[in-house]
Amino acid sequence: MDIKAITSVLFLLIIVDVDGAWSISKEEDMELEKQLKILNKPAIKTIRTDSGQIFDCVDIHKQPSLDHPLLKNHKVQVTSYVIYQLILHRPLKGKGLSGFGVGCPIGTVPIRRVEKEDLIRAKAFSKLHTKAYAENCHPLADGPIHLSAKLAANDKQIYGVASILNVYKPTLLSPDQVSGSMIYLSTGFGDDSKSVVSVGWAVNNSKTTGCYDILCPGFVQQSHEFALGRTFPGSNYNGSQIDIKVLVSKDSKSGDWYLRVNGASVGYWPKELFRGAFEVAKEVNWGGEIFSPRQPCPPMGSGHFESEGIGGACYISGMRYQTAAGGYFEDIDPELQALVDSPHCYNVSMPSYLSEITGYTFLFGGPGGQC
Numbered sequence: 001m002d003i004k005a006i007t008s009v010l011f012l013l014i015i016v017d018v019d020g021a022w023s024i025s026k027e028e029d030m031e032l033e034k035q036l037k038i039l040n041k042p043a044i045k046t047i048r049t050d051s052g053q054i055f056d057c058v059d060i061h062k063q064p065s066l067d068h069p070l071l072k073n074h075k076v077q078v079t080s081y082v083i084y085q086l087i088l089h090r091p092l093k094g095k096g097l098s099g100f101g102v103g104c105p106i107g108t109v110p111i112r113r114v115e116k117e118d119l120i121r122a123k124a125f126s127k128l129h130t131k132a133y134a135e136n137c138h139p140l141a142d143g144p145i146h147l148s149a150k151l152a153a154n155d156k157q158i159y160g161v162a163s164i165l166n167v168y169k170p171t172l173l174s175p176d177q178v179s180g181s182m183i184y185l186s187t188g189f190g191d192d193s194k195s196v197v198s199v200g201w202a203v204n205n206s207k208t209t210g211c212y213d214i215l216c217p218g219f220v221q222q223s224h225e226f227a228l229g230r231t232f233p234g235s236n237y238n239g240s241q242i243d244i245k246v247l248v249s250k251d252s253k254s255g256d257w258y259l260r261v262n263g264a265s266v267g268y269w270p271k272e273l274f275r276g277a278f279e280v281a282k283e284v285n286w287g288g289e290i291f292s293p294r295q296p297c298p299p300m301g302s303g304h305f306e307s308e309g310i311g312g313a314c315y316i317s318g319m320r321y322q323t324a325a326g327g328y329f330e331d332i333d334p335e336l337q338a339l340v341d342s343p344h345c346y347n348v349s350m351p352s353y354l355s356e357i358t359g360y361t362f363l364f365g366g367p368g369g370q371c
Ligand SMILES: *[C@@H]1O[C@H](CO)[C@@H](O)[C@H](O)[C@H]1NC(C)=O
Pocket: 001, 002, 004, 051, 052, 053, 204, 205, 206, 207, 208, 209, 210, 229, 231
């Protein structure tokens, strides 16, 4: 129960506990109470998971993402974009929402309860990284150390990506580090404002929380079962493996970008969110990323290099994309670019074609250290 699924526009999470080095005044405390009242919507039902997380079942039309200023006039799409285009002899096999479901009633969506502690951390963090936080909720990119080992498809027109993410639980060295795996789609460089959609998992060491949950609203949930930010277990090194199947695709009619996990529809990023518009992804990355305020850096993936193969190193498989709007998901062109920031800490293999069912798979990660 240490891993967390995250998705967000403009990237993901993270909020940091700065070694408890903050204090808040009475005024600040009152301000936080006020914020909590705004953030936490009235619950139709409240669910506590086995691991102690609290989820409120909130009316789908009153979910907190709608507080986003760009979604003022947004009408929630309650039915999902139906993706017929998966190649039929290779359907995305999934275990449904098992592991993510919390059992909210139909007409509601599960929203993780924001606690005062989350806000205090967010505040402490934003004092350190005001720029990153305020401007784009992308503290990963603005931290002192941000390293990745990934594969990139450039100079393509991509309307959707489907892949299977192997999930691990890299051991962090301090609560303010982050390590995860993700798929990242963006409009690429060259535009005034870059639009990004990113999906993946990252370690929850109980001192981090999703910026999605608190400060980056915008993803509209449709599923009454799937709970963003729900913790779930990771794979065992050389043992049982845990995968999640992720699909992001643009609905060419509405212009919204839809997310499916394990074959089930989760929700969408409304087109209004993308100030610079998001017609097509010209930059797509798959791989691992770490963030650390200092050396040594945490492990990435399973903590082992790609040379250990499946079971030893973390993988992403079933790599497919849509190169036409609303078109078929086809195997990727394996001519991808490897981008590795610190090869003695983390590295990445090129994709290899394993089978018709699995398609292309690559491995990434490493132990970290002095990077
Ligand atoms: C992380 O996991 C711990 C233990 O399972 C849980 O208590 C905590 O609420 C989780 N944190 C978040 C942000 O989900």
